Amino acid sequence: MAVLVTSSPLGGRFCEPASAFLRPDRVEAYSGGIRFDRDRPRGVEYHVKLSLKSHKELKMSKHVYFFGNGKADGKESMKNLLGGKGANLAEMAGHRDLRLPVPPGFTITTEVCSYYYRHRQSYPRELRGQVTAALGRVEKLLGKRFGDAGNPLLVSVRSGARRSMPGMMETVLNVGLTERTIAGLIARTNNPRFAYDAYRRLIMMYSDVAMEKVDIALGRREEPADGQGIRKLLDNRLAEMKAARGCRSDTELKADDLRTLIDDFKRMVKETLGRDFPDDPQEQLWGGIGAVFASWNGKRAVEYRRIERIPDEWGTAVNVQAMVFGNMGDDCATGVAFTRNPGSGENRFYGEYLVNAQGEDVVAGIRTPAPVNEYSKNAQSEKLPTLEKLMPAVYRQLDDIQRRLERHYRDMQDIEFTIENGKLFMLQCRTGKRNGVAAVRMAMDMLREKLIDERTALERVAPGQLVELMLPVIEAKAEAAAGVIARGLPAGPGAAKGRAVFTSEEAVAWAGRGEKVILVREETSPEDVDGMHKAQAILTSKGGMTSHAALVARGWGKCCIVGSPDIEIAEDGKSFVTPKGAAVKEGDWITLNGTRGTVYAGALALVDPDLAANESYKKLMKLVDKHKRLAVRTNADTPRDTQKAVAFGAEGIGLFRTEHMFYGEGSDEPLFLLRKMIMSEGEPERRAALSELFPFVKRDVKATMEALEGRPLTIRLIDPPLHEFVPHSEDKLEELAQELKIPLAEVRKRGEDLKESNPMLGHRGVRLGITYPEITEMQVRAIFEAAGELLREGKKAFPEIMVPVTCAVSELDHQKVIVERVHAEVCGRLQLKRIPHLYGTMIEIPRAALTANRMAATAAFFSYGTNDLTQMGFGFSRDDIGGFLPDYLRQKILPVDPFQTIDQEGIGELIRIGIERGRAARRRLHGDHLKIGICGEHGGDPESVKFCHRVGMDYVSCSPFRVPISRLAAAQAALADGPGKKKRARRK
Numbered sequence: 006m007a008v009l010v011t012s013s014p015l016g017g018r019f020c021e022p023a024s025a026f027l028r029p030d031r032v033e034a035y036s037g038g039i040r041f042d043r044d045r046p047r048g049v050e051y052h053v054k055l056s057l058k059s060h061k062e063l064k065m066s067k068h069v070y071f072f073g074n075g076k077a078d079g080k081e082s083m084k085n086l087l088g089g090k091g092a093n094l095a096e097m098a099g100h101r102d103l104r105l106p107v108p109p110g111f112t113i114t115t116e117v118c119s120y121y122y123r124h125r126q127s128y129p130r131e132l133r134g135q136v137t138a139a140l141g142r143v144e145k146l147l148g149k150r151f152g153d154a155g156n157p158l159l160v161s162v163r164s165g166a167r168r169s170m171p172g173m174m175e176t177v178l179n180v181g182l183t184e185r186t187i188a189g190l191i192a193r194t195n196n197p198r199f200a201y202d203a204y205r206r207l208i209m210m211y212s213d214v215a216m217e218k219v220d221i222a223l224g225r226r227e228e229p230a231d232g233q234g235i236r237k238l239l240d241n242r243l244a245e246m247k248a249a250r251g252c253r254s255d256t257e258l259k260a261d262d263l264r265t266l267i268d269d270f271k272r273m274v275k276e277t278l279g280r281d282f283p284d285d286p287q288e289q290l291w292g293g294i295g296a297v298f299a300s301w302n303g304k305r306a307v308e309y310r311r312i313e314r315i316p317d318e319w320g321t322a323v324n325v326q327a328m329v330f331g332n333m334g335d336d337c338a339t340g341v342a343f344t345r346n347p348g349s350g351e352n353r354f355y356g357e358y359l360v361n362a363q364g365e366d367v368v369a370g371i372r373t374p375a376p377v378n379e380y381s382k383n384a385q386s387e388k389l390p391t392l393e394k395l396m397p398a399v400y401r402q403l404d405d406i407q408r409r410l411e412r413h414y415r416d417m418q419d420i421e422f423t424i425e426n427g428k429l430f431m432l433q434c435r436t437g438k439r440n441g442v443a444a445v446r447m448a449m450d451m452l453r454e455k456l457i458d459e460r461t462a463l464e465r466v467a468p469g470q471l472v473e474l475m476l477p478v479i480e481a482k483a484e485a486a487a488g489v490i491a492r493g494l495p496a497g498p499g500a501a502k503g504r505a506v507f508t509s510e511e512a513v514a515w516a517g518r519g520e521k522v523i524l525v526r527e528e529t530s531p532e533d534v535d536g537m538h539k540a541q542a543i544l545t546s547k548g549g550m551t552s553h554a555a556l557v558a559r560g561w562g563k564c565c566i567v568g569s570p571d572i573e574i575a576e577d578g579k580s581f582v583t584p585k586g587a588a589v590k591e592g593d594w595i596t597l598n599g600t601r602g603t604v605y606a607g608a609l610a611l612v613d614p615d616l617a618a619n620e621s622y623k624k625l626m627k628l629v630d631k632h633k634r635l636a637v638r639t640n641a642d643t644p645r646d647t648q649k650a651v652a653f654g655a656e657g658i659g660l661f662r663t664e665h666m667f668y669g670e671g672s673d674e675p676l677f678l679l680r681k682m683i684m685s686e687g688e689p690e691r692r693a694a695l696s697e698l699f700p701f702v703k704r705d706v707k708a709t710m711e712a713l714e715g716r717p718l719t720i721r722l723i724d725p726p727l728h729e730f731v732p733h734s735e736d737k738l739e740e741l742a743q744e745l746k747i748p749l750a751e752v753r754k755r756g757e758d759l760k761e762s763n764p765m766l767g768h769r770g771v772r773l774g775i776t777y778p779e780i781t782e783m784q785v786r787a788i789f790e791a792a793g794e795l796l797r798e799g800k801k802a803f804p805e806i807m808v809p810v811t812c813a814v815s816e817l818d819h820q821k822v823i824v825e826r827v828h829a830e831v832c833g834r835l836q837l838k839r840i841p842h843l844y845g846t847m848i849e850i851p852r853a854a855l856t857a858n859r860m861a862a863t864a865a866f867f868s869y870g871t872n873d874l875t876q877m878g879f880g881f882s883r884d885d886i887g888g889f890l891p892d893y894l895r896q897k898i899l900p901v902d903p904f905q906t907i908d909q910e911g912i913g914e915l916i917r918i919g920i921e922r923g924r925a926a927r928r929r930l931h932g933d934h935l936k937i938g939i940c941g942e943h944g945g946d947p948e949s950v951k952f953c954h955r956v957g958m959d960y961v962s963c964s965p966f967r968v969p970i971s972r973l974a975a976a977q978a979a980l981a982d983g984p985g986k987k988k989r990a991r992r993k
């Protein structure tokens with residue numbers, strides 16, 4: 006039985022195991038924001054929404070939604086049911102403000118896809134009748150019949166999920182063409198060459214997608230060896246034919262050649278796949294529909310969903326749509342365009358097209374596409390005629406449509422169009438992918454244009470996208486000095502360097518060894534996504550700004566250059582040469598400037614850009630500050646990082662780690678003194694060592710405090726187990742022995758004595774301060790003297806002394822005595838009445854959270870150390886999760902890595918309890934507000950920041966580069982509260 010936690014008619018919360026009444030087709034179960042359908046891990050609590058449709062209801066429901074001729078059953082808001090493509094086709098065709106020229110067709114719902122997977126690849130009984138009826142409507146509209154020998158209707162069968170997965174699933178064009186119907190197509194078009202070309206395309210696509218790939222997906226066939234797939238075999242045959250006829254492009258082949266090819270293709274399909282290409286329109290239609298559903302679980306679609314975190318349960322819809330032809334002659338064309346420039350965000354219509362071509366040709370990057378207008382020209386397409394010049398009337402109509410579409414959707418649209426004999430058809434529109442720079446610019450421009458309101462503008466930018474505005478660029482001098490070895494189209498901005506690799510597999514393998522790589526390909530295909538994901542950047546020799554590589558890179562915000570004609574990849578596919586004679590082999594370093602589209606040999610120096618010069622960014626951040634309630638601080642321990650973070654908008658430091666000075670640059674001397682202190686025996690020896698260390702601590706604290714100009718500085722007293730600092734090398738031990746004037750063996754023994762079997766749970770944090778109060782005293786003195794001196798110099802300072810790894814208020818009381826005594830001493834010496842400061846603690850042990858009411862009696866602030874709190878709350882050693890966490894995630898035992906995003910159910914509950922109890926006690930005992938923040942890695946994770954807002958924290962703290970991200974996330978969280986909520990008073 007399922008353990009029901011709460012329940013209501015529309016849902017509730019429950020816990021597996023076994024849930025007879027919770028049938029997968031009746032519920033949507035969520036845990037941690039992730040939807041689970043069938044494979045629900047046990048012992049996890051789920052929030053459940055009962056779906057409104059029972060199994061029986063589903064059987065009676067509408068599976069097919071018609072669109073065309075100014076009418077549509079569906080609309081944009083029905084994306085979940087119709088998929089993005091289907092919903093937008095319906096909107097474009099049927100919305101009264103649009104009614105655009107969309108070839109008529111219909112959409113089979115995503116529910117049918119779920120049915121298909123739950124019922125061994127079969128369909129609800131009613132589907133066939135509904136499809137026939139919808140097809141009948143299309144036939145009537147166009148005066149053609151599907152399968153008719155005289156005037157045949159041809160259709161495309163297109164995939165389309167809720168969220169676009171560019172090129173990941175299958176589409177079959179020209180369905181309905183057979184030996185019988187081709188005669189009609191020839192007669193109607195008077196163009197046998199075109200008809201045969203359409204037929205050979207159908208055979209190529211269909212045999213690949215609806216025969217071979219479906220067989221593989223259903224386990225009826227093994228994956229073919231490389232180059233042995235049917236598509237490749239037919240491609241080879243086509244290439245042979247072209248070579249034999251001396252043709253350079255497909256379009257030069259004559260009708261007779263194509264006829265011969267078709268017969269060859271059919272024979273090869275039979276030989277390779279063991280059955281005939283179906284020369285029957287109905288069989289093709291249903292084969293195509295099945296292929297689209299099967300492609301939802303194709304290898305690359307599954308891979309893409311994993312990367313993009315798209316639930317497997319969503320399924321795809323199928324769109325069946327009357328074909329229009331961009332390849333019937335020179336008054337035909339097909340293209341892809343954006344209502345604004347997706348690379349820069351500029352408000353200009355931007356697009357590419359190909360004359361006499363069919364659909365996929367633009368996206369596949371086989372020919373260099375031409376620009377739709379002057380604005381869309383680039384180095385490669387400069388000389389090609391624009392659509393505006395070539396077909397002015399059609400261009401004006403397209404321009405008008407793109408304007409209307411953007412006004413209608415109030416967002417940048419990515420559109421597909423085809424021109425058949427001078428007549429324009431819209432085949433797709435969707436919200437266009439854009440990089441971070443463009444996202445910020447578009448949001449601010451559209452706000453100014455009054456297309457969207459402030460809230461929408463803030464929501465248009467995903468916090469993580471801001472990283473792209475801080476993308477490195479090549480150091481100017483280095484770039485000027487280096488010669489450009491190749492130029493291409495700037496498809497993804499920023500700069501990147503890495504070692505050249507030439508296949509997706511190599512990219513994955515090299516990256517797996519910790520190497521930075523740049524993936525170099527002629528063009529990319531969906532099979533390459535894994536390698537593209539792992540690479541620092543992507544470089545292709547073919548394809549345009551709308552090619553697969555460009556689209557994917559833009560979606561990920563990755564540096565990318567496409568269509569570089571200078572790059573010729575060698576036969577062996579392990580090197581390339583350029584016309585000027587530069588040669589790059591596998592493993593050689595190259596550097597890309599993705600903003601300009603230039604390639605350099607070697608590894609050039611990269612630097613960070615000047616955010617202050619980005620006007621749109623500044624406007625966005627102003628808006629962020631207007632709406633957010635949470636303060637955002639940074640984790641920093643040097644003046645340099647502090648200044649950087651303050652420039653990014655940090656409002657203080659939430660975590661300054663005293664021990665930082667013992668690592669990295671310039672750490673030799675303080676580290677030696679620390680070691681001396683650690684190896685000392687007895688208080689006098691230790692105090693002597695500490696007083697030598699003191700000036701270093703004070704210097705660091707003071708410099709950072711000064712950089713903060715009065716913003717609060719939370720300093721954590723020394724935290725790690727001392728054994729971490731014991732030297733391992735003989736000469737360092739020897740040096741210590743001499744300094745301490747004791748034998749080497751004794752030093753070694755003292756080091757050994759510090760060893761612990763569980764150091765993370767051992768002698769660390771406040772425990773050090775309890776056993777060695779003089780360590781606390783030295784640090785506190787350094788802090789107060791630094792602050793006091795700044796005050797005396799007329800500057801500002803506000804230290805917050807933070808005690809780590811506490812579990813009981815008595816620890817805090819113990820340390821507080823030292824803090825107060827030192828405070829009084831320093832004030833006396835510097836003749837100050839008081840040095841303003843706070844005394845508080847980190848909350849990182851579950852017991853501390855649970856006893857927050859007691860902790861708050863002494864602590865004036867809490868800072869959640871969620872790294873340790875997660876470690877101790879889960880009982881997962883942070884250093885050892887590599888062994889099991891990947892399995893946990895793969896098997897969905899846990900929905901997400903709790904070290905990346907706060908686990909709201911468990912750790913979040915500890916946080917909530919701590920806040921509630923702590924705040925209440927503080928108010929009762931001291932009448933003041935307990936300041937609460939977070940300083941774990943989670944402070945830079947947008948989801949976690951939103952959680953921190955909801956539980957009422959005062960601030961989050963994150964690394965300097967994450968500050969803008971957390972600020973935006975904080976504003977989005979505040980907006981999610983709704984306009985009615987009053988801003989909570991903010992306190993420093």
Ligand code: ADP
Pocket residue numbers: 108160161162163164171172173174176178326327328329330363364365366368421422423432433
């Ligand atoms: P994807 O999601 O991979 O873009 P699509 O379903 O959009 O796949 O189709 C692939 C290509 O085929 C696109 O260029 C599209 O414009 C073209 N296409 C699809 N349906 C038709 C049609 N009915 N007539 C003409 N071209 C079509």
Ligand code: MG
Pocket residue numbers: 421433
């Ligand atoms: Mg498309």
Ligand code: MG
Pocket residue numbers: 724809849870872873
């Ligand atoms: Mg910690």
